Amino acid sequence: MSLASKKPTLAFLGPRGTYSHQAAFDCFGGSVFYEEKQTIAEVFYSVTPEIPLGLVPHENSIYGAVVETCNLLRSSLAGRDIVIRGDVTLKVNHCLVVRSGVKLENIEHVLSHEQALGQCKAFIAKYLPHATLVPTDSTASAAQILVSPKHDGLDPLKCGAICSQVVTTIMDGLEVLSEGIQDEDTNFTRFYVLSWGKSTTIPPPVPDLSQPRALVRLSYPPEKHFKFAPKSQDLTPLLVALGLCITRIDRRPSTYSIPFHDVFFVEATGDELAEDAEEDISWTEKVRQGVERVKQAGGEVCVIGTW
Ligand SMILES: O=C(O)C(=O)C[C@]1(C(=O)O)C=C[C@@H](O)C=C1
Numbered sequence: 001m002s003l004a005s006k007k008p009t010l011a012f013l014g015p016r017g018t019y020s021h022q023a024a025f026d027c028f029g030g031s032v033f034y035e036e037k038q039t040i041a042e043v044f045y046s047v048t049p050e051i052p053l054g055l056v057p058h059e060n061s062i063y064g065a066v067v068e069t070c071n072l073l074r075s076s077l078a079g080r081d082i083v084i085r086g087d088v089t090l091k092v093n094h095c096l097v098v099r100s101g102v103k104l105e106n107i108e109h110v111l112s113h114e115q116a117l118g119q120c121k122a123f124i125a126k127y128l129p130h131a132t133l134v135p136t137d138s139t140a141s142a143a144q145i146l147v148s149p150k151h152d153g154l155d156p157l158k159c160g161a162i163c164s165q166v167v168t169t170i171m172d173g174l175e176v177l178s179e180g181i182q183d184e185d186t187n188f189t190r191f192y193v194l195s196w197g198k199s200t201t202i203p204p205p206v207p208d209l210s211q212p213r214a215l216v217r218l219s220y221p222p223e224k225h226f227k228f229a230p231k232s233q234d235l236t237p238l239l240v241a242l243g244l245c246i247t248r249i250d251r252r253p254s255t256y257s258i259p260f261h262d263v264f265f266v267e268a269t270g271d272e273l274a275e276d277a278e279e280d281i282s283w284t285e286k287v288r289q290g291v292e293r294v295k296q297a298g299g300e301v302c303v304i305g306t307w
Contacts, residue, residue, distance in 0.1 A: 008203060009033040010053035011046040017140040017167035023090040023191045024055045031203035039137050044072045047082045047194050053202070054194040058087070059248075061188045063118035069192070070252045073217065073304055074263055084215050084305025085202050086193040093187070094120055094139075096178040097161045097168060099146050104177060109134050109154055111142035112162035115189075120162055123181040128160070139163035140170075147171050192305075212270035212283040214306040216242065216291065219263040221300050222256045235264060241297035242290040244268035265304075 010028060013020040014036025020043075024034065032053060037043045040056055047054040057066045072078070094116055098107070110117065110124055111134045117124070124131065134154070136142040142161035145151045160177065161167075168174045192215075195202065218238050239246065248267040253260075268290075270283040284306050294301040 007031060007033050008053050008200070009035050009051045010055060011035050011037050011043045011051050012055050013037060013040055013043055013057070013138050015138070015140045015144055017143070017164060017170045018138045019090055019092055019164060019189060020055055020057060020138070020191065021140070022164065022166065023057075023088045023189070026090065027055075027086075027088045027193070028203060038141070040066070040068045041072060044069075044075075044082065044194070045077075047196050049196055052196040052200040054082075055088070055191050056194060057115065057189050058192050059190050060092070060115055060119060061186065062183055063115055065250045066115060067252075070250050070265060073215075073265060074252060074255050079217065079302040079304040081196060082194050083198055084192045084307060085195045085198075085200075086307050087213065088191045088193060089188050090191065091187065092119070092182065092189050093164070093180055094162050094182045095165050095168075095176045096123070096181055097143055097146070097163055097165075097174050098159070098177050099156050100173055100175045102157055102160070102177075104128070104160075106158055107131055107160040108158040110160050110162065111136050111145055111154075113137070113139050113142070116142075116162045119182045119187060122183045123178070127178075131160075134159075136161075140167050143167045143171055143174060147173050212306070213247075214244070214268045214270075214283075214287045215304040216244075216266045216268065216287070216294075217263055217302045217304055218242070218266055218294060219254055219261070219300045220298070222254075222258055222261055237297050238264075238294050238299040238301075239266070241293040241299065242266065242268070242301075243293060244287065244290050245270070 010032040012024045043054045056069045059065050110131045114135045116139050117133050143163045146156045247269050250265040251262050254263045287306050291301050
């Protein structure tokens with residue numbers, strides 16, 4: 001067997017030139033095969049024994065959680081078959097890209113991924129206040145629409161796309177009208193590296209694992225929820241029972257059809273590994289013990305990944 005055929009495949013949100021693509025490449029370079037998918041959901045569900053790795057955006061420093069990813073992590077596959085094995089952070093510098101020759105005053109529609117539109121709100125309000133926003137599956141797929149014949153009645157000569165400058169080096173006939181258009185100079189997106197099961201080998205160079213982390217999904221069982229008089233439930237007992245250093249909590253409606261029954265995604269962190277190389281094992285154990293305590297406190301709990 002040749003060395004190349006041993007490389008695992010990684011699914012990412014395509015087409016080529018997305019920030020997901022860049023984050024994946026920064027992390028894994030030539031050590032994986034890359035397979036582009038059209039949506040974040042397709043990336044998630046394509047993580048299987050055949051495509052054992054995937055990369056999904058999780059949060060942005062300006063616009064917050066990537067809701068589609070949070071919703072996918074509610075799936076029963078998350079934590080059982082598909083697990084988080086690392087995270088990668090990318091600096092995101094958005095550009096307003098047009099078909100060559102198109103001027104700012106020609107733009108009637110601004111196309112991009114919902115996250116990118118949200119990260120560039122101030123620029124759009126100032127320079128394109130009358131433009132209609134058109135959400136697309138990804139930033140690079142917005143640019144792809146500009147170089148295609150008419151798409152859904154959109155005239156590419158009256159559109160601008162928000163995407164990375166890299167896209168203009170991949171797709172012909174595009175130019176950058178404005179660069180660095182996000183609301184804040186420092187704009188970062190974090191991505192999760194997913195794998196099929198816990199034992200898939202993550203090829204080197206592995207994502208930064210210097211500080212152990214975990215993502216845990218918590219909720220109260222539906223029968224403990226106030227069915228007919230929806231009322232917020234106190235999460236404190238479950239968080240106290242978990243007993244870990246919590247760095248982030250996201251809340252999404254649960255998949256049970258009960259009004260205001262929510263699931264909470266709790267990201268926790270352990271001590272720096274450098275201090276004690278053995279900590280890796282005890283971190284997994286620490287999380288496992290926390291999970292047992294949450295169950296005893298009456299919570300539903302699932303570890304989506306420890307890394
Ligand atoms: O559309 C892309 O380029 C993506 O990789 C997705 C995504 C996201 O969903 O957050 C990634 C980074 C940026 O925050 C904008 C969009």
